[in-house]
Amino acid sequence: MTSPARTPGTPPASSERRYILTLACPDGTGIVARITTFLADIGGWIVEAAYHSDDESGRFFTRQEIRADSLAIDYTELSARFAEVAQALKADQFQVIDTLGRKKMVLLVSKEGHCLYDLLGRWHSGELDVDIPLIIGNHPDLGPVAHMFDIPFMHVPITSETKPAAFAEIARLVEEQQPDVIVLARFMQVVPPALCEKWDGLLINIHHGFLPSFRGAKPYHQAYQRGVKLIGATCHYVTGELDAGPIIEQDVIHVDHTDSTAAMVRRGRDIERSVLFRGLSNHLQNRVFRDGLRTVVFK
Amino acid sequence: MTSPARTPGTPPASSERRYILTLACPDGTGIVARITTFLADIGGWIVEAAYHSDDESGRFFTRQEIRADSLAIDYTELSARFAEVAQALKADQFQVIDTLGRKKMVLLVSKEGHCLYDLLGRWHSGELDVDIPLIIGNHPDLGPVAHMFDIPFMHVPITSETKPAAFAEIARLVEEQQPDVIVLARFMQVVPPALCEKWDGLLINIHHGFLPSFRGAKPYHQAYQRGVKLIGATCHYVTGELDAGPIIEQDVIHVDHTDSTAAMVRRGRDIERSVLFRGLSNHLQNRVFRDGLRTVVFK
Amino acid sequence: MTSPARTPGTPPASSERRYILTLACPDGTGIVARITTFLADIGGWIVEAAYHSDDESGRFFTRQEIRADSLAIDYTELSARFAEVAQALKADQFQVIDTLGRKKMVLLVSKEGHCLYDLLGRWHSGELDVDIPLIIGNHPDLGPVAHMFDIPFMHVPITSETKPAAFAEIARLVEEQQPDVIVLARFMQVVPPALCEKWDGLLINIHHGFLPSFRGAKPYHQAYQRGVKLIGATCHYVTGELDAGPIIEQDVIHVDHTDSTAAMVRRGRDIERSVLFRGLSNHLQNRVFRDGLRTVVFK
Amino acid sequence: MTSPARTPGTPPASSERRYILTLACPDGTGIVARITTFLADIGGWIVEAAYHSDDESGRFFTRQEIRADSLAIDYTELSARFAEVAQALKADQFQVIDTLGRKKMVLLVSKEGHCLYDLLGRWHSGELDVDIPLIIGNHPDLGPVAHMFDIPFMHVPITSETKPAAFAEIARLVEEQQPDVIVLARFMQVVPPALCEKWDGLLINIHHGFLPSFRGAKPYHQAYQRGVKLIGATCHYVTGELDAGPIIEQDVIHVDHTDSTAAMVRRGRDIERSVLFRGLSNHLQNRVFRDGLRTVVFK
Structure with missing residues (x-):
């Protein structure tokens, strides 16, 4: 019962490593500008980006997937700097996920x-x-x-x-x-x-x-x-x-x-x-x- | 308000006239044989036929569409003879529809x-x-x-x-x-x-x-x-x-x-x-x- | 033949008037930041925003729908200023549409x-x-x-x-x-x-x-x-x-x-x-x- | 390499055994009556029946699934008698399948x-x-x-x-x-x-x-x-x-x-x-x- 589960597949090439940033906050003007400027400033190569402003709940949601190797900063610094953005936007939910870590x-x-x-x-x-x-x-x-x-x-x-x-x-x-x-x-x-x-x-x-x-x-x-x-x-x-x-x-x-x-x-x-x-x-x-x-x- | 509604289209060619026979009865053996033999006996050219035996309700349903010009008998006789079949099958629902009559x-x-x-x-x-x-x-x-x-x-x-x-x-x-x-x-x-x-x-x-x-x-x-x-x-x-x-x-x-x-x-x-x-x-x-x-x- | 076609509906309330901005350009980093910062700067209330970076063609596309009454500037100035953004992004396709104008x-x-x-x-x-x-x-x-x-x-x-x-x-x-x-x-x-x-x-x-x-x-x-x-x-x-x-x-x-x-x-x-x-x-x-x-x- | 493949599941209960009769022949009148009368005559309990007359190809197709235990005759006799029906209908394709035989x-x-x-x-x-x-x-x-x-x-x-x-x-x-x-x-x-x-x-x-x-x-x-x-x-x-x-x-x-x-x-x-x-x-x-x-x- 203690044997590790079988892990199929091989680790991704370094170019496949991604950081996924997610955030939810009250909607308002300038949010996308704030987030995308942050990503541009750290040189993040965005692989996939999604945004949603919900009219009825008045909430904003985003998910950004960026190439890890496009950043000069590491996971810890990325997390710290994203947390600042999140706080500025009064986000009640935000996360940075490193796809190297398996779920x-x-x-x-x-x-x-x-x-x-x-x-x-x-x-x-x-x-x-x-x-x-x-x-x-x-x-x-x-x-x-x-x-x-x-x-x-x-x-x-x-x-x-x-x-x-x-x-x-x-x-x-x-x-x-x-x-x-x-x-x-x-x-x-x-x-x-x-x-x-x-x-x-x-x-x-x-x-x-x-x-x-x-x-x-x-x-x-x-x-x-x-x-x-x-x-x-x-x-x-x-x-x-x-x-x-x-x-x-x-x-x-x-x-x-x-x-x-x-x-x-x-x-x-x-x-x-x-x-x-x-x-x-x-x-x-x-x-x-x-x-x-x-x-x-x-x- | 009493003027007749506009009727688009033209009457169908006689070859397009159909009789539609519908019937629902308790399920059992030989029902399809009984109905199709009846249709074969009167020379009915079946344009479309559908049957369903419902396992859970124990009921049988059929709809037969036949060319009117394939029959030697008229609507009245068809109806009378189909009623006999229906009664033999203890049908609680049956009908003959002439597609010449508009709905x-x-x-x-x-x-x-x-x-x-x-x-x-x-x-x-x-x-x-x-x-x-x-x-x-x-x-x-x-x-x-x-x-x-x-x-x-x-x-x-x-x-x-x-x-x-x-x-x-x-x-x-x-x-x-x-x-x-x-x-x-x-x-x-x-x-x-x-x-x-x-x-x-x-x-x-x-x-x-x-x-x-x-x-x-x-x-x-x-x-x-x-x-x-x-x-x-x-x-x-x-x-x-x-x-x-x-x-x-x-x-x-x-x-x-x-x-x-x-x-x-x-x-x-x-x-x-x-x-x-x-x-x-x-x-x-x-x-x-x-x-x-x-x-x-x-x- | 010269009579105007019938126009059903009523003109939209002023709060319903929108400017639609569309743009296509070569993909690159910082594009979304550039566009959304522009919109934030002019105070644009974004009703709907869409972005697409196409990996295979290497092109970027966006459509932004903003409330006209959220802007201090008019259509002409909006168009002029958006054209500057478009040129900076080397856009080969861009447009500002005023939804007041009927198609x-x-x-x-x-x-x-x-x-x-x-x-x-x-x-x-x-x-x-x-x-x-x-x-x-x-x-x-x-x-x-x-x-x-x-x-x-x-x-x-x-x-x-x-x-x-x-x-x-x-x-x-x-x-x-x-x-x-x-x-x-x-x-x-x-x-x-x-x-x-x-x-x-x-x-x-x-x-x-x-x-x-x-x-x-x-x-x-x-x-x-x-x-x-x-x-x-x-x-x-x-x-x-x-x-x-x-x-x-x-x-x-x-x-x-x-x-x-x-x-x-x-x-x-x-x-x-x-x-x-x-x-x-x-x-x-x-x-x-x-x-x-x-x-x-x-x- | 000659070991038998694993056979999951258990044999069906006898009430689950079915004969599947399939047949394709030139379309005409009385075919369904012929087939269903045959099935009624041998006392076949039809579990599922399907018919199709194709207008454009002029061909008729049927598939009948009957409970094996509803018949007094065995597979060999069923096959022989169905072959007679098929020949009468000039079928170029017909088959009786016993679901006991695994594919x-x-x-x-x-x-x-x-x-x-x-x-x-x-x-x-x-x-x-x-x-x-x-x-x-x-x-x-x-x-x-x-x-x-x-x-x-x-x-x-x-x-x-x-x-x-x-x-x-x-x-x-x-x-x-x-x-x-x-x-x-x-x-x-x-x-x-x-x-x-x-x-x-x-x-x-x-x-x-x-x-x-x-x-x-x-x-x-x-x-x-x-x-x-x-x-x-x-x-x-x-x-x-x-x-x-x-x-x-x-x-x-x-x-x-x-x-x-x-x-x-x-x-x-x-x-x-x-x-x-x-x-x-x-x-x-x-x-x-x-x-x-x-x-x-x-x-």
């Missing part, structure tokens, strides 16, 4: 394996750039899949009696890893509100329904009963309120009267897989900002 | 014109094959649009005080026309339950949200607040329960954080237009069957 | 009316904000539609013998209007290369196929024969090479074996309508930049 | 692993119901992936000099397995026309472009250069003409000016994966019929 993801699963297979295949082929030190299952079924990919798997059974203790154990195991993201990859258990709060912004779920329709259990059955002509999946941050957290990504497919509930379950898997991957990738690349219940996602 | 549609509108313009443009160009003897508005704003297209327009104001009387007047005007379909083309009033019941199966609404999410007023505002990544429109039969009737057609478009509520309203119009048109066309061509809250739509 | 669109049509009805309906309801002083048809069929909407219509027949003279007449009529855009709304004639060149950047076509597949005549027939599972439409600038100009907008719908060529023609209309409208709207709002054969479209 | 798939790969990981993950989890006795790579890179899933892998290098010999070896290895389908899962080699012909109807390719656009090498680069606003993938039968065989399935995603060629390559993978899986599943379930260059796909 860590912990997965929670039950018995349904399609999202797990998909994430592990993408990870193993280098499409998903993250370390996976641990997978936890409340059933043992998917342990062999974790082992195929040489990833430690812990089985923590959950029953209605053991729930508090089980989640305490899960929390201990997860937090030992200090993950950048915890993914509920079709984990069919409701995470206790206290943990949701503690892991706020780190905990991502894939819901097999088009939220806010069909919250809770058996969304495809609900969709079938209601007779909708589209079914979907939603990747969202988990909050204390079930299936009501900020949405990162959603997609749908058309269905019709020939699709039984079982067909919806089967066809929906493709949407769940790709929506989870896209939402997760955006999170891992610091492309997602929360703005109340809404999200800004710079693609 | 009638009455429109109810308020101030938002985009669905009205769209339907009238399609009607005038022959894309929507129906007669439109009357448009009723609870505001006078869209009267000039009706007049451009030479369609009678009646203004029936509705206030909270006059609501019962106003709907009684609307009912009288509508029923005078004996329409095959009554379309709420962004009619921003809740139709009284008694009328919904009376017009059950005839009353079609376009809802500017992806039902069952965002029922009721201002669905785009609700969608914005919830931070969804897709917005949609739903064409459905109206029942006594608001925005909860059987869905005929739905579609969505992707939105993101750059879409304000106003942008959603603007972009959503395209979905509303096309979803309404597709749902309505299917209804007019007898392609829609109700199966409880679900619909079977043979496209 | 003009001329339409060329043949017999197929669905795009015409759609554009006129959107125009009449205020969704498409432009003046339409003239519609030209090489057939008389759609004249009555133009007249319903009180828009002058000129019939200029085109035969293989009269083609040069006819296009000379069309060019004369079009240029009299000094339009900002000329739309081929299912105009089934090939515009002579010399005119395409003369109207470069002004001439927009809706092609009823997913380019670069199915160029030229009868794209739905080509699509049917090839057995594709999606059909589409493409809105593009017209150049001297048939159906090969820069693409502004595209979309598709799924088809299957049940869709005959006629069904594709019918179902494709919805895509043509919405793709043309979206492409045209982006052009009219100065959201489209050409980058060789590619386009940058700031939505 | 075999051989995969050909190069270095790009995303389709391979996806298929193997779906296979291992039971979503893709087939045996995979062999994977052949013209590079050794994906051998370890095959081994993770306990599937034999053969490396057959291909150079311009060794091409004929290499393909002879590939043919020998493939044919030893008597596969029901041979999938080019991003196999970056052109299969010789003689083999395409020999494997006609068995050889499936996933092309990373929206055919018929962008045939041949580097379709994403071609798409980028052409400036399209949608990119796609196509699953098709391979014929002697490169990327020109009958299309089984296609899909697209929207792209814009911010998508570099590399981004298209990355984002396109999701479409390739799901299009290949859907096309392949339909083939394996005998849902695909060829009608010249077109396909009928009963979903």
Whole structure:
């Protein structure tokens, strides 16, 4: 259990090293000028830049990706100088990320394996750039899949009696890893509100329904009963309120009267897989900002 | 007000005349054989055939479109003989439609014109094959649009005080026309339950949200607040329960954080237009069957 | 024929007046800082801003939309000062647009009316904000539609013998209007290369196929024969090479074996309508930049 | 190399055993009656039925899925009696498939692993119901992936000099397995026309472009250069003409000016994966019929 997770891929060439700067602050005039002048002054070669002024919330968001080798200053100085800009702009959220540092993801699963297979295949082929030190299952079924990919798997059974203790154990195991993201990859258990709060912004779920329709259990059955002509999946941050957290990504497919509930379950898997991957990738690349219940996602 | 509505297009060539046979019955073995043998016996040239056995409801549905000129028997005899088949199959729903008979549609509108313009443009160009003897508005704003297209327009104001009387007047005007379909083309009033019941199966609404999410007023505002990544429109039969009737057609478009509520309203119009048109066309061509809250739509 | 086209809608409130600044230049460091500092210096309240650095072409593009009433300087001075910025950045393309000035669109049509009805309906309801002083048809069929909407219509027949003279007449009529855009709304004639060149950047076509597949005549027939599972439409600038100009907008719908060529023609209309409208709207709002054969479209 | 491939899943319950009857014949009256009467006579419980009369080719297609345990007769007698029906209908194609017999798939790969990981993950989890006795790579890179899933892998290098010999070896290895389908899962080699012909109807390719656009090498680069606003993938039968065989399935995603060629390559993978899986599943379930260059796909 203590063996390091397999790390596919090779370290990026130095020209591939990036600093990602993110910032959210109250909107106003001159913000973009302030930020871009700062970047121009330090000679930053901007690889990708995104800005958003939200009219309704009155907030401003930016994400800048710059080549590390274009700067004369190092990470520490960059961080210090960016913090000055952020303070001048009264930013309540800002960060400088060095892409050399790898991120860590912990997965929670039950018995349904399609999202797990998909994430592990993408990870193993280098499409998903993250370390996976641990997978936890409340059933043992998917342990062999974790082992195929040489990833430690812990089985923590959950029953209605053991729930508090089980989640305490899960929390201990997860937090030992200090993950950048915890993914509920079709984990069919409701995470206790206290943990949701503690892991706020780190905990991502894939819901097999088009939220806010069909919250809770058996969304495809609900969709079938209601007779909708589209079914979907939603990747969202988990909050204390079930299936009501900020949405990162959603997609749908058309269905019709020939699709039984079982067909919806089967066809929906493709949407769940790709929506989870896209939402997760955006999170891992610091492309997602929360703005109340809404999200800004710079693609 | 009594002048006939303009009828665009020309009568179809005799080879274009069709009989449409529809039937719904409890499922069982031999039903398709029974129906197709009947059609083969009368020499019917099947232009289009559709069948559906619903596993969960245990019901069978079919729609057959045959060339009128392929039959030696006339409409009356066809109807009588099909009724025998239907009775043998214990059908609770069956019909023979002669496409020579034109259908009638009455429109109810308020101030938002985009669905009205769209339907009238399609009607005038022959894309929507129906007669439109009357448009009723609870505001006078869209009267000039009706007049451009030479369609009678009646203004029936509705206030909270006059609501019962106003709907009684609307009912009288509508029923005078004996329409095959009554379309709420962004009619921003809740139709009284008694009328919904009376017009059950005839009353079609376009809802500017992806039902069952965002029922009721201002669905785009609700969608914005919830931070969804897709917005949609739903064409459905109206029942006594608001925005909860059987869905005929739905579609969505992707939105993101750059879409304000106003942008959603603007972009959503395209979905509303096309979803309404597709749902309505299917209804007019007898392609829609109700199966409880679900619909079977043979496209 | 000289009567002004009907102008629906009312003039915008002064707070709605915008200046749109567009610029394209070779990419480099400090460009965004230069532009945003300029805007901050003149106190410009930015309503919407977009930037794009194209890695492969090495070009930079921006579009800025600012509230006119936020500036102390007027249009003339704004234009002069922006020109200085543009020259400093070696911009080969830049413009300041005052949204008070209305744009003009001329339409060329043949017999197929669905795009015409759609554009006129959107125009009449205020969704498409432009003046339409003239519609030209090489057939008389759609004249009555133009007249319903009180828009002058000129019939200029085109035969293989009269083609040069006819296009000379069309060019004369079009240029009299000094339009900002000329739309081929299912105009089934090939515009002579010399005119395409003369109207470069002004001439927009809706092609009823997913380019670069199915160029030229009868794209739905080509699509049917090839057995594709999606059909589409493409809105593009017209150049001297048939159906090969820069693409502004595209979309598709799924088809299957049940869709005959006629069904594709019918179902494709919805895509043509919405793709043309979206492409045209982006052009009219100065959201489209050409980058060789590619386009940058700031939505 | 002769060890049997791993077979996930358990044998279906007897109530799950099905006979699939497929038939293609010249269209005419009474065909459906003939077939359904035959099925009714033998007491067949139809689980799923599909019919298609193609107006343009004048051909009729059907697929019937019946519960094996609903029949008093066995497979041999069913086949014999269905052959009589087929002959009466002058069918040039008909088959009875017993779902108890498992199908075999051989995969050909190069270095790009995303389709391979996806298929193997779906296979291992039971979503893709087939045996995979062999994977052949013209590079050794994906051998370890095959081994993770306990599937034999053969490396057959291909150079311009060794091409004929290499393909002879590939043919020998493939044919030893008597596969029901041979999938080019991003196999970056052109299969010789003689083999395409020999494997006609068995050889499936996933092309990373929206055919018929962008045939041949580097379709994403071609798409980028052409400036399209949608990119796609196509699953098709391979014929002697490169990327020109009958299309089984296609899909697209929207792209814009911010998508570099590399981004298209990355984002396109999701479409390739799901299009290949859907096309392949339909083939394996005998849902695909060829009608010249077109396909009928009963979903």
